[in-house]
Amino acid sequence: MAKKDKRRKEIRRKLLHKYRLVILNENTFEEKISFKLSRLNVFVSGSLAVIGLIALTTLLIAFTPLREYIPGYSSTALKRQATELTYTTDSLVTVLNYTNRYIDNIRKVLRGDIENNQSNRDSVFEPFKIDPAQVDLSPIREDSVLRAQVALEDKYNLFERPSADGSTLLFAPLTGTVTQGYDPKGRHYAVDVVAPRDTPVKAVANGTVIFSEWTAATGYVVILEHKDGLLSVYKHNGSLAKEQGEVVRSGEVIASVGNTGELTTGPHLHFELWKNGNPVNPLNYIDFN
The missing domain is CATH 1.20.5 (Single alpha-helices involved in coiled-coils or other helix-helix interfaces)
Known part of the structure; x- marks a missing residue:
């Protein structure tokens, strides 16, 4: 028991034994600063300094952009x-x-390229077809009123109204003589309409100009995009009146008849109609006489 008390006193003495840290002037040996230290307060001060440094580092990492420079963070x-x-x-x-x-x-x-696609397009949509027997198709009053209103508006639409066979009637781009008709076998997907030079060429329907440039083979070309996937193409024009991106109305002048391009033999309009990426006969939609 005496040995343990003696050991404790010895440890306490070592921890509490005072030391003096003195900073002297090297030339004059004048005492500048002095500190009274013990092993205990040095240990406590060092521990507090380490804990503070860890806390400061944690705060810098958590709340400042410096954390983005740490690898892996x-x-x-x-x-x-x-x-x-x-x-x-x-x-x-x-x-x-x-x-x-x-x-x-x-x-x-x-x-004028067409891909020969032999696949059945209807088979793609076959899984999504709905059985009409499972759907109530009885017309409601609001539907009947809307149909009557639309029919009344279409009745007075002079340029884009359905014909007797269900096709759409379009505004004639010009009046003239058709010298060459639509011939898919001969890869002539258009009608050539002869007219005097500088005759105005008009838009067949409301649409947007998606192409209005010069091409070496077909001269000045205008392509209009209309609703329902319809494109109208006007080639061999003498001049262009519209630029790409402009919106045009049905019957508005977009170009003039000319004889431009390598594939032409005289003033005429080479006119094409494309429906959903496939050419169609313009004579089914337009009367050029």
Whole structure:
């Protein structure tokens, strides 16, 4: 027991034994600063300093941008930005693919190319067809009123009204003599209408100009996009009155008859109609006489 008390006293003495830390002037040995220290307060001060340093480092990492420079640490803002960039990139790729397909379709219209697709398009939509027997098709009053209103509006539509056989009547781009008709076998997907030079060429329906440029083979060309997947193409024009992106009305002048391009033998209009990516006979829609 005496030995334990003696040991404790010895440890207490070592911990509490006072030391003096003195800072002297090297030349004059003048005492500048002095500190009274003991092993205990040095240990306590050092421990507090280490704990403070750890706490300060934790605060810097948690609440300042310095944490982004630590290897392996992921920032919430960077994650959000990466996610937004991923969605934006995916959207841009989708738009780019759509634009490329759209440009390919326009290029086919300009060249008059048609792909021989033997697949049955209806089979693609077969799984999504609805059995009419399971649907209530009884007309309601609101539907009847709407149908009557639409029919009344179409009755006085002079330029885009259905004909007796269900086809759409379009405004004639010009009046003239058809010298060459629609001939799919001969890869002539248009009608050639002879008219005097500088005769105004008009839009067959309301639409948007999606192409208005010079081409070597067909001269000045205008392509209009209409509703329901309809495109109208006007080639060999002498001049163009509309630019790409402009909106035109039915019967509005968009060009003039000319004799431009390599594939022409005189002033005429080479006119094409394309429906959902396939050429159709313009004479089924327009009377050029």
